[in-house]
Amino acid sequence: KQEVTQIPAALSVPEGENLVLNCSFTDSAIYNLQWFRQDPGKGLTSLLLIQSSQREQTSGRLNASLDKSSGRSTLYIAASQPGDSATYLCAVIMEYGNKLVFGAGTILRVKS
Amino acid sequence: GAGVSQSPRYKVAKRGQDVALRCDPISGHVSLFWYQQALGQGPEFLTYFQNEAQLDKSGLPSDRFFAERPEGSVSTLKIQRTQQEDSAVYLCASSLVRTPIGRYGYTFGSGTRLTVV
Numbered sequence: 001k002q003e004v005t006q007i008p009a010a011l012s013v014p015e016g017e018n019l020v021l022n023c024s025f026t027d028s029a030i031y032n033l034q035w036f037r038q039d040p041g042k043g044l045t046s047l048l049l050i051q052s053s054q055r056e057q058t059s060g061r062l063n064a065s066l067d068k069s070s071g072r073s074t075l076y077i078a079a080s081q082p083g084d085s086a087t088y089l090c091a092v093i094m095e096y097g098n099k100l101v102f103g104a105g106t107i108l109r110v111k112s
Numbered sequence: 113g114a115g116v117s118q119s120p121r122y123k124v125a126k127r128g129q130d131v132a133l134r135c136d137p138i139s140g141h142v143s144l145f146w147y148q149q150a151l152g153q154g155p156e157f158l159t160y161f162q163n164e165a166q167l168d169k170s171g172l173p174s175d176r177f178f179a180e181r182p183e184g185s186v187s188t189l190k191i192q193r194t195q196q197e198d199s200a201v202y203l204c205a206s207s208l209v210r211t212p213i214g215r216y217g218y219t220f221g222s223g224t225r226l227t228v229v
Contacts, residue, residue: 004154034217043116043203043220044155089154098168099145100218102154 002027006090006103013080014111021075021106023090028071031097035064035075036089038105044089048075052095080110114138116221118204124227125194133189133224137206144187145218146179147203155203161187162210194228201225 003026013019023033032051036044048057048064050073056065063076077084087107091100117136125131137144143162147155148171157171163184172179176195181187191198201223 036220041222041225043222044205044218045220046217049217091154098143098160099157099171100147100155102156104152104154 002030002092002094002101004090004092004101004103006088006106008106009104010107010109012109012111015080015082017080017110018076018078019080019108021077021088021090021108023073023075023103025071025073025092025101027094028068029095030068030092031095033064033066033073033090033092034100035062035073036091038087038089047088077108080108082110082112084108084110116204116206116219118202118221118224120224121222122225122227124229127195127228128193129228130190130192131194131226133191133202133226135187135189135204135206135221137185137187137204138208138219139185141206141208141219142210143207144181145205145207146187146189147205148173149201149203149223151200158189158202191226194226196228199226199228 005024007022034049035047050057050066061078066073087105089105091102119134146158149155159179160168161181176192178190203223204221205218207218
């Protein structure tokens, strides 16, 4: 059974810092990996999707990497802003499945 | 519509009451998923529809949970005889394509927060 773990569970940083969120998964037979953002009382917003054949994806200040063989992904946020404060969720889809398997998330607070 | 719409946004139910949660996916989206998110946890898969066919219901926690999508658009998640452990946010997601979703991704609704008292 696929298990997704996110470290740290919570992170508080001053505005302007670069930061890294970590995600690991136990079964490397994934189809793709996604990073989502969740604001309180809101649904999930997809940030980046990395296919299993890709190593990284970038969008603005966000960069996500994927090392499928070691079961790891990182989300790098450059020059953090208070508006980045949210919960960040990592999720994978298996090669043989159709559902997202999520980690528990990292709660990020960026202080102004 | 422009996004995935879920109603109600909030629902308080007395233990033992039946509830029905509604999801309006983006028009034309083939795939529809329901997830359950407990406080402080990531969402967990409940069930998946491809058009009107329920292809996977392996995540439904008990036979008190039932989902349908009779015309391949709107879906309803029904919980019978609610228990306190059913308290969670119920998220609906839709996708334009059949699985695997590939590069198309999902669009999530804002969820229904169910509190059983």
